[in-house]
Amino acid sequence: MPEDTGLQGDGRPDDSTSIGKLDKIQQALENRPRVSIRARIAAVFAILFVLMCTVTVSAVLLLQQVRQKQVFFEKVSHFVFELQQARRFEKNFFLYGTNLQEAITNVHVARAYLRKNQSEIEAVIGGQGLQSMLSGIASYQKALEQLLDNPAPSRDRKRIESALRKYGALLISDAEDTLERERQAIHSMLQTSIIVALGFLGFMVVMLVFFAGFITQAVLRPLGRFMRYADRIGSGDLSPITPARKYRDEFSSLAIAFNRMLRELLHRHEQLIQSEKMAVVGNLTSGIAHELNNPLNNIGLSVEALLDGFEEMEAGQIRHILEQVSTQVDRASGTVRNLLDFTRKEHRVFTRLDINQALQETLKLVENERRLAGVELSLQLGEDIPAVRGNPRGMEQVFLNLLLNAIQALGDGGRIEASSRCEGGRVIVEIADDGPGIAAEHLDHIFEPFFTTKDPGRGTGLGLSVSQGIVQEHGGTISVTSQPGQGTRFTISLPIAEALPGKEEGI
Incomplete structure (x- = not known):
């Protein structure tokens, strides 16, 4: 029977403990007595x-x-x-x-x-x-x-x-x-x-029948499992291979090598996500500067007025000015807090997630960027959307990438539509714009790492690739439809929390 897997109940890795659990699984794989296939044959x-x-x-x-x-x-x-x-x-x-x-x-x-x-x-x-x-x-x-x-x-x-x-x-x-x-x-x-x-x-x-069964049991069946492992890893599922038998053989050594590779992939993936976060923050610079500059100007004007007329002012007037200053401080600190929450390097924990709330929190981050670009926003959130099992910061990063891409594609003016609904046991989120669209020859490469259609210096080409990886970690899919001159629509499909399957496998 498989031992502790280090997976969430839905079979996806919990990044808060995934590397630590993976190390424990590695130790469990290595500590079993060795009975090699060669010795059995x-x-x-x-x-x-x-x-x-x-x-x-x-x-x-x-x-x-x-x-x-x-x-x-x-x-x-x-x-x-x-x-x-x-x-x-x-x-x-x-x-x-x-x-x-x-x-x-x-x-x-x-x-x-x-x-x-x-x-x-x-x-x-x-x-x-x-x-x-x-x-x-x-x-x-x-x-x-x-x-x-x-x-x-x-x-x-x-x-x-x-x-x-x-x-x-x-x-x-x-x-x-x-x-x-x-x-x-x-x-x-x-x-x-x-x-x-x-x-x-x-x-x-x-x-001969027994030996054929033995070969199937000892060699062909594990080979089939490792083919499934490779397909699973290729699709973005980095859950580890767990011990399922009381002994280990050559395939156990291969499983240990796989888990070592998964550990490195998890570590690199976390680094990639964090670096992409910082790249996104760079794209938000102008909006953040504007959002901080307004309350700082208001605070400066209020303090200047208070200094000039402090002796003639009544206590009520002074209190009113100080309350305005406090409001502007809260506004500025809220902007900084949202930015710090987004960029903080944290262990990703998968919990029951309200997708509408995650989308609204992301819209707050791009609000100033959107206003400066003169882009209109249409928000249509479905009612009674069931929760998904996910990581809030991860999904916010996905939405932020899509929204910033849409704002940059629109240039000055244009319209963005963001919507959510429940359909066929899955939660669907769509982010669409009425911009110039994507050329047909680029659509098949849009999620490839380092592929970008932006001007040099305006993008790393990792945003959509990282977003796809995050969505796949949530057991979901992301797709794009676009025609030149008719805009672009990204569709994210996530399984609801009750429908998430487990994926633990052993060797």
Whole structure:
């Protein structure tokens, strides 16, 4: 969850604490434990590598077991073949009285083959199984030899024949059962290998989906956020990027760099606004001088009259002259106070602002300038205009820039119209003049820094650019319409205080 953002409830920076809050946010971003994207990707690949190694080793072991069983199958099959040959010669002996020696020879070959390959056979059926086979073939061989020693019919021969058939059948049966078990084991292993291969393929698909999601979460989504941050900063919103996770990565370092840049932009912006204020004061010089000169002349005349006739004057007359002097002093001090209030370098605080009052306060500042230029003023303020969330001095600076531009454009004479209204959930302020207008080729550049159509030395070209920045800080827009010879109209649109959206974002 995003931490303290240093923003107003509407998502705009509060300049009274914006740089200090931004420093706190920077510290919060830097103090989080670092878990880099590179480390997380390396961990994912390490897990995949371990899994692949595990599956590979398991497959090798499985193939090795299959190979052992295959070798066993070949050895035991050869063993069974020799036994089957011995059994055939055994039957020939019982039927025709021949081939008994050949049977004994086949048993000798089978027994020798079993001993020769006992390690491969023992690896599959174990030592006990091998001993059982050796014991069985030894008993079968002994019975054959006994039969060879007793060729004549007798009771012992019948017993030997019965044992011979029993040992031969049991030996072949056990060997074939062993082969069948191992055949089933090989089949089961192959089936298991197929299932494991398909399972691992499915697992790899899941891991690829997971990895794609991880890349999206760790890389692509933050990139999209930083694109939005860049667009937001480009539009004039200098609210900082706040910490939203318990750890930091490469994008956190980028966020720290962004906030460092925002801090410098805020500082430069404040300097720019203050310098533009002083430039505006320079444009008000003649009006201010006139406004101060009148009360000073009146004070001088009143004091001179008081000095000349002080002894002959009654107390009431003296009091009346002193009251006039006090009135003129208040008038002069009011002019100086308004000028100081406007030029004072202050931390800008956003509060609920009556836009009509801000416009009227600005008109007081340009009143003498307007009178000296012979410009008429039409003021049409809407009733029940809802408050906006803004900075009084900031909006006054915007209005002052527009009004002074209009007075300078009109020259001697002309008319200025200032109006306000509420429309579509926004407060609209318009300042228009019936002056010479702005050429079409200049309209697209009117808000660019240092662009001016005034004569050299009469403007910095920063007034409208600064005004646009201030309006955007208030969540509003400023636009201009003009045609040569038909005057110019500036329109300011500000969201009402209840409709201002929040903009906090984190990384």
